[in-house]
Amino acid sequence: MHSDEFFMERCIQLAKLGMGEVAPNPLVGALIVHKGEIIGEGYHEKYGFAHAEVNAINSIKDPSLLKESTIYVSLEPCVHYGKTPPCVLLLTKIKRVVIGSLDTFSKVNGKGIQILREKGVEVKVGVLEEACRALNKHFFTFNESHRPYILLKWAQSMDGFIDKDAKQYWVSAPETQTIVHKLRSEYQGVLVGRKTVQSDNPTLTVRAYRGKNPIRIVIDSELRLKQESLIFNDEAPTVILNTQKQNHTDNLSWIKLEKVTSSTIIDAIYKLGIQSIIIEGGRKTLQSFIDAKLWDEALVIQGEECLVSGTKAPTLNTQATEEIDFFGDQILTYYNV
Numbered sequence: 001m002h003s004d005e006f007f008m009e010r011c012i013q014l015a016k017l018g019m020g021e022v023a024p025n026p027l028v029g030a031l032i033v034h035k036g037e038i039i040g041e042g043y044h045e046k047y048g049f050a051h052a053e054v055n056a057i058n059s060i061k062d063p064s065l066l067k068e069s070t071i072y073v074s075l076e077p078c079v080h081y082g083k084t085p086p087c088v089l090l091l092t093k094i095k096r097v098v099i100g101s102l103d104t105f106s107k108v109n110g111k112g113i114q115i116l117r118e119k120g121v122e123v124k125v126g127v128l129e130e131a132c133r134a135l136n137k138h139f140f141t142f143n144e145s146h147r148p149y150i151l152l153k154w155a156q157s158m159d160g161f162i163d164k165d166a167k168q169y170w171v172s173a174p175e176t177q178t179i180v181h182k183l184r185s186e187y188q189g190v191l192v193g194r195k196t197v198q199s200d201n202p203t204l205t206v207r208a209y210r211g212k213n214p215i216r217i218v219i220d221s222e223l224r225l226k227q228e229s230l231i232f233n234d235e236a237p238t239v240i241l242n243t244q245k246q247n248h249t250d251n252l253s254w255i256k257l258e259k260v261t262s263s264t265i266i267d268a269i270y271k272l273g274i275q276s277i278i279i280e281g282g283r284k285t286l287q288s289f290i291d292a293k294l295w296d297e298a299l300v301i302q303g304e305e306c307l308v309s310g311t312k313a314p315t316l317n318t319q320a321t322e323e324i325d326f327f328g329d330q331i332l333t334y335y336n337v
């Protein structure tokens with residue numbers, strides 16, 4: 001017989017298949033086991049569509065087995081009528097429910113479990129809880145800390161420079177480019193400062209991977225950016241944070257802030273309902289978030305070359321928790337703990 005952890009691991013794998021498609025909902029995977037055998041699987045595939053539990057239940061051939069089965073679900077089942085009816089009602093037909101993490105989002109938090117127990121369902125909570133929470137780090141940070149989950153990302157040379165003669169340093173391996181584009185597809189927003197737009201003219205879209213483009217957010221306090229910048233093209237929505245103008249057109253919004261600081265920026269992004277952002281530069285922007293301790297994770301891609309001079313990479317004052325050699329580059333991951 002496999003353990004509860006074994007089946008929960010599979011739920012996490014399933015949940016991840018919804019990455020980039022379900023926000024602002026959480027990623028959820030579900031699995032139905034009858035006498036040690038998996039008889040149904042499902043995950044939350046797309047925002048507004050059926051929840052993981054519903055998909056798992058619908059995938060089984062013989063519904064009469066449900067009353068003798070266990071359902072594993074990575075997140076506490078919902079209790080409210082949203083775009084779909086509450087899953088908890090469906091689960092009362094099942095013998096045993098194993099839950100990864102509680103849904104701390106105020107409408108659910110513990111209520112799902114309470115209802116199930118009242119209906120005589122056997123409930124176990126907290127199986128691979130840490131991994132289940134990490135799966136929805138964006139969702140939990142947004143709902144618990146009232147700000148988006150913040151990933152800092154930059155590329156640097158072996159000797160720690162991020163540009164040379166005002167030209168951004170970029171590592172050579174196309175495989176590394178794919179990683180960056182995959183990340184963009186998994187985050188709801190991507191933020192850069194004005195200087196990055198002026199020097200690199202990025203599009204900040206997802207090209208070397210499949211998936212949705214993030215909302216592009218640019219800090220341009222005095223509205224100095226030219227409308228020809230690629231950031232203003234219609235490939236993705238763009239938000240300009242500034243001190244001059246508040247306006248909204250189809251794909252373009254200007255949000256006026258009294259003062260532009262790392263905390264007013266994050267607050268504005270939170271109010272837009274954006275649960276996760278990647279901050280892609282430049283140094284001044286990145287360092288201001290580091291200094292304000294407004295970051296969760298940093299991904300630093302280090303190439304093989306030395307630039308000798310240029311702009312120094314931001315300083316994190318913490319050790320990398322993960323170092324991966326990747327097609328000649330090094331990928332370093334840091335967490336703000």
Ligand SMILES: [Zn+2]
Pocket residue numbers: 051052053077078085086087088
């Ligand atoms: Zn549900």
